[in-house]
Amino acid sequence: MPAQVQQAGSRSLRRCGTIGVMQPGQRAIIHVDMDAFYASVEELDDPSLAGKPVIVAGLGRRGVVSTANYEARKYGVRSAMATSEARRRCPGGIYIFPRHARYQEISNVVFGVFAEVTPMIEGLSLDEAFLDVTASLRLFSSIEAIGRRVKEGIRERTGLNASVGMAHNKLLAKLASELSKPNGFLRIAPDEVRGYLDPLPVGRMWTVGKVAEESLQKVGIRTIGDLVRADAWRLNKAVGERHAAQLRELCRGEDRRPVVTDAPEVSIGSEWTFEYDVEELPIAEAWLLRQCERVGARARARGLDARTVSVKLREPPFLTHSRQAQLPVPGNATADIHAVARRLLQVWWSQHPRPRLRLLGVTLSGFDARHGDEQQDMFAAPAPDKRSDGVQDLINGRFGAGALVRAGVLKTRGSE
Structure with missing residues (x-):
């Protein structure tokens, strides 16, 4: 794996891979994910929490963890864990009931930063989004320049850190932000795809759940590189012919999904x-x-x-x-x-x-x-x-x- 991922901390702004011009016809996609968002907002509003394990969670007998900061994660606390289990693992943690109105307020500021570089925004949650900045490259020097503008804009206006991943598709952009957390900044260039993907456990690939991962391991496929090199018989046996074709494509770093703005609410x-x-x-x-x-x-x-x-x-x-x-x-x-x-x-x-x-x-x-201008049905209730x-x-x-x-x-x- 490239050395950029192996380094962490304050040097993350320099972990941007190979800086270069996007190829003609190639998309420029950015994935932004706020670091431990709910817990970070609580630390922002109460600086005395800095350096302490902070867990935002339901506090009742059946409460569930929403977010744990990185101090709490050292104790094995994670999102979706029962609060009772989190207390067992981290009895000295600071447990805080979620303040959704406050998180929405900060999220609005973050998404306002996104809107300054592109209208093509696909919000995944309050603290995560894909940005298609392909058309914005004409206004900025590179995808890295846009990513840095977003990251620094969020920091200046909210005081919070965001991890920013950049690539030519959604799959790789999200992977870049994940690999560079916390406070990450990473671009995966087309000629670096294999270096980043191949060493990763196959379970890190999107669409591969625990059952599929176990099936793949039984036929000797343990990493993404193993899957790319696997023969069709082994792959089909593990996940079925229909899923195998899609999975091989993803493991090659190919993803044609568009950034979908204003997706209809289901x-x-x-x-x-x-x-x-x-x-x-x-x-x-x-x-x-x-x-x-x-x-x-x-x-x-x-x-x-x-x-x-x-x-x-x-x-x-x-x-x-x-x-x-x-x-x-x-x-x-x-x-x-x-x-x-x-x-x-x-x-x-x-x-x-x-x-x-x-x-x-x-x-x-x-x-x-x-x-507002629709004609009303006079016979409707x-x-x-x-x-x-x-x-x-x-x-x-x-x-x-x-x-x-x-x-x-x-x-x-x-x-x-």
């Missing part, structure tokens, strides 16, 4: 895992209303009308049920969403002799984007009065999520 969901099982229907209905408020607000903020409401119900320990129904008219009013979701919950509750819930969630899907939703969205947007809730949600307060 679903909007909110769920909650209870610290103690819920055994009373009124309490379950209160939590359901709380989730309906959240998904309704998010749909309204995006100007989306949903057709389908789904309810996710998990009995202890991990038996999960899903129920869904259509809204009478596509929309995003909390009252309408809750009416459908509540009916689904009540039917499920009545069908179980001893209903208990470990988790409850609501998801909206089947979206139609609304347009009357539109709901959204004035209460508008006031609630305005107050929560100014003072933070949950500042104003419906009275029915108050039963959930104090049980978080």
Whole structure:
């Protein structure tokens, strides 16, 4: 593997591979990933946390880790780990409940930096995105110049570090940011692809999960280089002929996926895992209303009308049920969403002799984007009065999520 990856720390800005002009017809793709984003924001707001293991997580009995900073990762703490396991591994850590409104605020600044170099932005989460800067090369001297502008702009405006990977496709750009973390800055040039890819464990390749990795290892394919050199019989035996062709292409460093901007939202969901099982229907209905408020607000903020409401119900320990129904008219009013979701919950509750819930969630899907100049159907059901939703969205947007809730949600307060 090239020496750039083996060096870490403050010298990361110099780890940029071979600086050169992109070839004609070649894309210029940047992958940006904020380092330990939630935990870094907490350290930014409370400098006394610097140098300490910081874990942002649900703090209840069934909480899950959202982000752990690099100090905490030394103890084996990682994202998606149960908070109880994290406490066992790192009893001296600082455990903080997530502040999503604050993270969104910082994310908006970060994405504002992206927009200064290209409109071609594919957001993957609050702290991660692909940028297609091919057209921007005419304004800047190189992809490295654009990447450095993004990295330094984020640092100047937020005080946070971002890892920046650059390449001629999404696969390699993401790999570059991963290999150079933390505070990374790396370009993988076309003539360097094999040097970076071949030594990596085959499980590092996108689309290769644990099952596929084990199958590949059984036929002697342990690294990406092994896969590239493997004969078709061995590869087909391990992952099947259909997956084999795609996988070989990826392992050669080939990826034709475009950067997709403004991708249509497939679903909007909110769920909650209870610290103690819920055994009373009124309490379950209160939590359901709380989730309906959240998904309704998010749909309204995006100007989306949903057709389908789904309810996710998990009995202890991990038996999960899903129920869904259509809204009478596509929309995003909390009252309408809750009416459908509540009916689904009540039917499920009545069908179980001893209903208990470990988790409850609501998801909206089947979206139609609304347009102000569309002619309304005079025979459609009357539109709901959204004035209460508008006031609630305005107050929560100014003072933070949950500042104003419906009275029915108050039963959930104090049980978080």
